[in-house]
Amino acid sequence: MHAALRPRRAALTAVLCTALALGTTACARFSAEPESDGPFGKLTGAQIVNEAFMATKNAKSLTVDVDLRSPEEPVKGYLSLDGRGKCAGTLTMGTNDTAELVKVDDRNVYLRFDEAFLREQVKDESPEVQEATVKQLKGRWVKSPVSDPDSKDMLALCDLKGLLGEFEPGASDIVKGAETTVGGQQALTLTESDGDGESTTVHVATEGTPYILKIVTKGGEEPGTITFSHYGKPVVAEAPAAKDVVETD
Numbered sequence: 001m002h003a004a005l006r007p008r009r010a011a012l013t014a015v016l017c018t019a020l021a022l023g024t025t026a027c028a029r030f031s032a033e034p035e036s037d038g039p040f041g042k043l044t045g046a047q048i049v050n051e052a053f054m055a056t057k058n059a060k061s062l063t064v065d066v067d068l069r070s071p072e073e074p075v076k077g078y079l080s081l082d083g084r085g086k087c088a089g090t091l092t093m094g095t096n097d098t099a100e101l102v103k104v105d106d107r108n109v110y111l112r113f114d115e116a117f118l119r120e121q122v123k124d125e126s127p128e129v130q131e132a133t134v135k136q137l138k139g140r141w142v143k144s145p146v147s148d149p150d151s152k153d154m155l156a157l158c159d160l161k162g163l164l165g166e167f168e169p170g171a172s173d174i175v176k177g178a179e180t181t182v183g184g185q186q187a188l189t190l191t192e193s194d195g196d197g198e199s200t201t202v203h204v205a206t207e208g209t210p211y212i213l214k215i216v217t218k219g220g221e222e223p224g225t226i227t228f229s230h231y232g233k234p235v236v237a238e239a240p241a242a243k244d245v246v247e248t249d
Helices: 010-019 045-057 115-121 127-137 149-154 160-164
Strands: 061-068 075-082 087-093 097-103 108-113 141-145 175-182 185-193 199-205 212-218 224-229 245-248
Touching (some): 045 160, 045 175, 045 185, 097 115, 108 115, 141 149, 175 199, 185 212
Parallel strands (some): 141 245
Antiparallel strands (some): 061 075, 075 087, 087 097, 108 141, 185 199, 199 212, 212 224
C-alpha cells in the first residue's frame, strides 16, 4: 500500500525567512555604536547577536516553537531536534490542518496527517478519491525518505544549522533594549528596524550560554514569533509500529 501527498511549501519557506531575519540582508545593514554597561558589559548589540547565533547553531539539541501570522496561510510548529538527526513534533498550516512528524535518523521521516490536512491535500480530486485517501491514511503514518522534495519542505524546521546557517557576523544598528524574561530565563532584548515598518527583536539569554530564546518580527509580510527552549534536553523520537505505517511510492 502506498500514498503520495504534496504538503504545501510557501508557509514553511516563510518560517525560514523569519528565523533568518537577523541573519542575512538585515545583518548587512547594521553599524556599530557605543553601548552602555549591562548584562553583556560593553559589547555592542551586534556583537551580542553574533555570539547568540553562534551559540544557538552549536547547540546539541533544542525545541523550536513557531507562530507565524501570515494573512495567506498562518503556520504554527512545535518541534524538538538534535544534531544527530532526531526530530519530533507537530506542524499546523492554515487554521487547523495539522501534521505530526517523527524523524529518528537521516534516512526516513514519518508524517501523520489529521483529517482536515488530508482533505485539503485531495480537495481537487473526486469524492471517491477523497474518501479513499482519508480511509487509507487517517490515523496512520506516511513514511518517506528525507531526500524526497516534499519531505524536505516538511523538515525545514528540523535542520538547526540550515535554519541559522546563513547568518553572517559583522553587523550594526542593533539597539540594546530592556531586560526581560522568556520562559523563566533572564534575557536581553536587541532590536533592528528596516525603516519600512518592520522590526525584529531577538531575546538573548543573559545567564549561562547566550542562546537565542526568542525572535519576534512585527510588521512586514510575515510577522510572528519563534521561541527556542529546552536546550540540551534529549529528543524523544521513535519510529511508529510497522502496522501503523504506509510507505510512499
